[in-house]
Amino acid sequence: MENLRTNNPELESINVNSGRRPDERTEEEKVAGKQIDPHADGRAVDVSRINGFPVEGLEKAEGPGADKAKRAAENMVEQAKKDPNVNQVIGPNGGWNRKGKDWEPIEDAKLLNDHKDHYHINVYR
Numbered sequence: 056m057e058n059l060r061t062n063n064p065e066l067e068s069i070n071v072n073s074g075r076r077p078d079e080r081t082e083e084e085k086v087a088g089k090q091i092d093p094h095a096d097g098r099a100v101d102v103s104r105i106n107g108f109p110v111e112g113l114e115k116a117e118g119p120g121a122d123k124a125k126r127a128a129e130n131m132v133e134q135a136k137k138d139p140n141v142n143q144v145i146g147p148n149g150g151w152n153r154k155g156k157d158w159e160p161i162e163d164a165k166l167l168n169d170h171k172d173h174y175h176i177n178v179y180r
């Protein structure tokens with residue numbers, strides 16, 4: 056989590072609304088090879104607020120601190136993508152999976168739509 060602040064002096068605070076959650080797979084799903092939710096695996100965080108502003112609608116936010124929060128959010132995504140431990144970033148402006156040295160845009164519409172109100176940052180083990 057400290058890494059989220061690296062090189063992002065305008066990021067004053069974040070609200071993590073989901074860190075670790077229980078593994079909700081059934082035994083059958085485990086046997087069938089369903090992958091564990093990265094949150095249950097302790098590999099992902101969801102960020103729902105940046106500098107006090109809700110991520111949902113941040114693009115249209117106005118008033119004191121709004122532009123700073125927008126820059127901090129953009130920078131958080133850029134910094135996360137520079138971090139070699141991060142393998143997936145999804146937020147209101149799109150999602151990306153790491154493919155070697157590159158980032159491949161996520162095209163799954165439902166997955167993208169599920170991330171309009173938070174940033175999901177996922178790391179390798």
Ligand SMILES: [Zn+2]
Binds near residue numbers: 073094099101174176
């Ligand atoms: Zn998530």
